[in-house]
Structure formats: C-alpha cells, structure tokens
Amino acid sequence: MVARTGLYTLLAANVGVVTFFFVQAGFGASNALIVLGRLAGLYGALLMAFQLLLVARLPWFDRRIGMDRLTSWHRWVGFSLLWMLLAHAVFIVFGYAQASSMGPVDQLVDLAETIEGVLRAVVALALIIVVGVVSARYARRRLAYETWHFIHLYTYLAVVLAFTHQVAVGTTFTASSTAKTYWYILWGVALTSVFVGRLALPLWRNLRHRLRVTAVVPESDHVVSIYISGRDLDRLPARAGQFFLWRFLTKGRWWQANPFSLSAAPDGTQLRLTAKIAGDGTAALRHLKVGTRVFAEGPYGAFTTLHRTQPDTLLIAGGVGITPVRALLEELHGHVVLIYRVATDRDAVLYDELAQLAHAKGAQLHLVTGPAAPDKLAPHELARLVPDVADRDVYVCGPPGMTTAVLRTLRELGVPKPQIHAERFSLAG
Missing domain, CATH: 2.40.30.10 (Translation factors)
Structure with missing residues (x-):
C-alpha cells in the first residue's frame, strides 16, 4: 500500500510541477488550440517518463506492488499516453493551420520541414501508435509473445525521439533554465531506473550465478x-x-x-x-x-508469503497456474486448503507431487474437474469446500477468465481485499 500510494503521489506532484512551469512560461500562442496542444504534449511526456518507471522492474516496487499490477498500470498509462500525444499532434497542427490559413496536411509538412525536432516527433508518434495497436487485446491474443515483445522494444526509440523534440522546441523549457533542469532530472531518474532494472541488475546477477x-x-x-x-x-x-x-x-x-x-x-x-x-x-x-x-x-512478482495477513491460507489454481501455487504450498505454514481446477484428471499437472506435499504438511487438497459451466467455484460451492474462507489469505493463479470469476466469488463471500492475492496466468504462468 505504501509503494502504491507513493507512486500515485509522485505522479500527482509532477503533474503539479509541470503545470506550474507551463503557466509560468506564459501561453504566448495565437489561439487556444496551440495552448491545449502544448499542455497535452507536456502531460504526454510526463506520462512517458512515468511509464519508464513502471517498466523498469525495480525490485523494491516489484516486491511490494507485483509485476501483475505494474503491468496493468503500464497498459492503462500506455493508452492514456497514446491519446495524450494524439491530442498534442491534432491540437498543434490544427492550431497552427488556423493561424496560417493552411490546410492541416500542408501545415504538418511545413512544421516538419521548418521546425527542429518536429519530424522526430512525427516518427515517435507513429512508433507509439504501432505499439498501441499491437498491444490492443484483439491483436495481442493473435501475436506470439516474442513478436509482440520485439515490436514493443521500438518504444525506447520513440522515447528518445520525443524527448529530444520536446527539449529542443518546448516553450516551457526554452523559457526557463529551472524548468529545463527539472525536466532533465526527471528523465534522468526514469532512464536510470530502466538501465538499472532492465540491464545492469540482470547482467550482474547472471554473471554472478x-x-x-x-x-x-x-x-x-x-x-x-x-x-x-x-x-x-x-x-x-x-x-x-x-x-x-x-x-x-x-x-x-x-x-x-x-x-x-x-x-x-x-x-x-x-x-x-x-x-x-x-x-x-x-x-x-x-x-x-x-x-x-x-x-x-x-x-x-508479489505473489508471495510476504503479504500474508492471516495464519491460515486458501490456494486456488487453474491449469498450469498450479506452478507458483505448488511452490507456495511448499513454503506456507499454518493450515492450508488447496483447490486445483482443471478440465480433466489428465490436465492435473504435478498432482502426485501436490498430494505428497499436502499429506506431509497436513493440507487439504481438492481436485475440481469438469467443464467451465456450471461454475464449480461459484460462491455456494467455494463456501461448502472452505467454510472459513473469509478468515484466510487467498492466493489465486490461473487463466484470466477463471481468475476474474474467482475474485468476484471472493468478494461475494466477504473476503477482505487485503487477504486476496492474485496472479494472472497470462503473465506469469
């Protein structure tokens, strides 16, 4: 909770700082569209820096927030960033077109040819649009993970192009050395976080181990x-x-x-x-x-015993989502109930291990088989299997559809939110 609150506070504080520098620099534009475009560009760049922090995979944030939640935030921030940058481009182009009486297309070509950094910004926006399209749910489900990951790497090129464009022509930064220093520090922290979390730390650990x-x-x-x-x-x-x-x-x-x-x-x-x-x-x-x-x-991942609040535990796994749950069962103390949801007995991966481990630890193991409908983990079914579910920490890992349904069931059964820990199999399985 402290880490999440800290990230929200950090973003809100920087929104305030950026807005202050924007107002301090003065509007200095011939119409409202240009003003709105410049402000949208500033907020878009701020979101881009925040996005880098979310994907930096810094251990301190990951252990407390979890890759699952960070990835969800990354997705929402990414689409917010895309719309903010589109708004920046549209407002700027139509604003200058209104002032010059040129058509929007001619105005865009003129800006790209006459103002430093605009062409770089156009390329950056095009790259971000491509990444946004392939990250949409429809496209993401049809792309191999490796293909999606490779395309996603172009985001870093877009970041460099957008940053150099903004520092070169942004009136907020050309008008104030203090604002420019703040912007360099902000982006320095974001880029350093990515370098440490995505490159330096993995290299060091792999050389060591x-x-x-x-x-x-x-x-x-x-x-x-x-x-x-x-x-x-x-x-x-x-x-x-x-x-x-x-x-x-x-x-x-x-x-x-x-x-x-x-x-x-x-x-x-x-x-x-x-x-x-x-x-x-x-x-x-x-x-x-x-x-x-x-x-x-x-x-x-934060799908660990670090966040336990109760002495007893319920583990719910679906399909190969059993893998982290099996590891948790090995580490947990107190009374444990494990529910393993699969279509057929043959799909119960590692079941013999689970049975032996559950017997050794005095845990209850329930293998639930059958088709997805009717829901065999519906509220009345889960309450029958685990009457004291509201007094346990509950760990859920499985396919997204199953995980969503189980989380809804837990809410209906009155399990307090701090006792629910979920990892979606689509990310970590």
Missing part, C-alpha cells in the same frame, strides 16, 4: 519441467510464487524471453520452472540439452 540447465523432465504430453543450477543460488533473492523471464542461450532461442513461474520453492541449490507447450518457442524446451546456459531476468 552462471545458470545452466541440469535436467529436462516431461511431466505430460504438453508440460515440461526444467531444472536449473548455478553458483551462490542461496544469495539469489527468489521466493516461492515468483517468476523469471527466461532466455535459453541456444542458437535459435537466445533472443527469446518467456515468463515462467518457479514450480518449486527455491532451496539455494537449484531452481525449477514448469511450462505448458503452447507454441514453437515453448515446444523447443523439450529438446534443451543439459548444460545449456540460461539468462534469467528476475525474480519478479
């Missing part, structure tokens, strides 16, 4: 577990319930990063991930050779 594949174990026709060892793994700050972005450094896969949860609690000597075969990239996992070098980014 030198991860390698030690075993590849098929769990079923469509699921495989990968065992990984390395140096000083007892110093790797990984917890049960977290995930990594894994790169297996083979000829055809070194550039592909996929998010997979730990399916066993870290023990200081090895890590284990369990993945469902869902495409060419994951299918290749079956053929990894022992000794393959691994580059891992992480650990990520």
Whole structure:
C-alpha cells in the first residue's frame, strides 16, 4: 500500500510541477488550440517518463506492488499516453493551420520541414501508435509473445525521439533554465531506473550465478519441467510464487524471453520452472540439452508469503497456474486448503507431487474437474469446500477468465481485499 500510494503521489506532484512551469512560461500562442496542444504534449511526456518507471522492474516496487499490477498500470498509462500525444499532434497542427490559413496536411509538412525536432516527433508518434495497436487485446491474443515483445522494444526509440523534440522546441523549457533542469532530472531518474532494472541488475546477477540447465523432465504430453543450477543460488533473492523471464542461450532461442513461474520453492541449490507447450518457442524446451546456459531476468512478482495477513491460507489454481501455487504450498505454514481446477484428471499437472506435499504438511487438497459451466467455484460451492474462507489469505493463479470469476466469488463471500492475492496466468504462468 505504501509503494502504491507513493507512486500515485509522485505522479500527482509532477503533474503539479509541470503545470506550474507551463503557466509560468506564459501561453504566448495565437489561439487556444496551440495552448491545449502544448499542455497535452507536456502531460504526454510526463506520462512517458512515468511509464519508464513502471517498466523498469525495480525490485523494491516489484516486491511490494507485483509485476501483475505494474503491468496493468503500464497498459492503462500506455493508452492514456497514446491519446495524450494524439491530442498534442491534432491540437498543434490544427492550431497552427488556423493561424496560417493552411490546410492541416500542408501545415504538418511545413512544421516538419521548418521546425527542429518536429519530424522526430512525427516518427515517435507513429512508433507509439504501432505499439498501441499491437498491444490492443484483439491483436495481442493473435501475436506470439516474442513478436509482440520485439515490436514493443521500438518504444525506447520513440522515447528518445520525443524527448529530444520536446527539449529542443518546448516553450516551457526554452523559457526557463529551472524548468529545463527539472525536466532533465526527471528523465534522468526514469532512464536510470530502466538501465538499472532492465540491464545492469540482470547482467550482474547472471554473471554472478552462471545458470545452466541440469535436467529436462516431461511431466505430460504438453508440460515440461526444467531444472536449473548455478553458483551462490542461496544469495539469489527468489521466493516461492515468483517468476523469471527466461532466455535459453541456444542458437535459435537466445533472443527469446518467456515468463515462467518457479514450480518449486527455491532451496539455494537449484531452481525449477514448469511450462505448458503452447507454441514453437515453448515446444523447443523439450529438446534443451543439459548444460545449456540460461539468462534469467528476475525474480519478479508479489505473489508471495510476504503479504500474508492471516495464519491460515486458501490456494486456488487453474491449469498450469498450479506452478507458483505448488511452490507456495511448499513454503506456507499454518493450515492450508488447496483447490486445483482443471478440465480433466489428465490436465492435473504435478498432482502426485501436490498430494505428497499436502499429506506431509497436513493440507487439504481438492481436485475440481469438469467443464467451465456450471461454475464449480461459484460462491455456494467455494463456501461448502472452505467454510472459513473469509478468515484466510487467498492466493489465486490461473487463466484470466477463471481468475476474474474467482475474485468476484471472493468478494461475494466477504473476503477482505487485503487477504486476496492474485496472479494472472497470462503473465506469469
């Protein structure tokens, strides 16, 4: 809660600072459209810097907020940024066109040819539009993760182009050295956060731990577990319930990063991930050779025991969403109930392990099978299985549809929000 409040406060404070510098610089424009366009551009650039902070994957924020929630914020901020920059472009072009009596297209061409940085801004906006289109739900579901990730990287080029454009021609910054200094500091913090979280820290950890594949174990026709060892793994700050972005450094896969949860609690000597075969990239996992070098980014996620509030726990997993839940079961103390929702018995990955672990820990294990309708985790069904559900911490991980339905059920059963911890399988499974 402190981390979330801190991020909101940080954004609100910077909105206030940017607005102050904008007003201090004076409007100095021939019409209201240009004024609105400049203000929209400032807010858009501020959102872009905030967006960088959200995707920096800084451990302090991630452990307290969670990659799942940060990714959700990133999505909403991204679309807000897109609309803000579109508003900036439209207002500026039509504002100058009104002042010069030129058509909007001719005015845009004239601005690009005569004013420094405008052409860079046009290219930046085009890149952001492309990223926005491929990030829409319809397109995202039809793109391979690797393709979507590669296109998304062009956002960084757009950031550089937009920043140089704004510093070069933004009246707020050309009119005040104080405003320009503030803007450089703001963007310096944002870019440094990305450099540390996305590059420096992963490189340092991988050089230190030198991860390698030690075993590849098929769990079923469509699921495989990968065992990984390395140096000083007892110093790797990984917890049960977290995930990594894994790169297996083979000829055809070194550039592909996929998010997979730990399916066993870290023990200081090895890590284990369990993945469902869902495409060419994951299918290749079956053929990894022992000794393959691994580059891992992480650990990520707040789906851990760090946020427990009650002595007893309910774990609810769907499909391969069982992987982080299985790791949590290994680490949890107190009385635990685990509900595993699958279509058929054959889909119950790692079930034998779960049964043995539940028996050893005195936990209750319920395997719930059958089609999605009727809902076998509806309020009356869940209350029958776990009568004291409102007095437990509840961890939910599974496909987005199942997770959404279970969260709705928990609200109807009166489970307090601080006791609910969810990870959507679409991100971390």
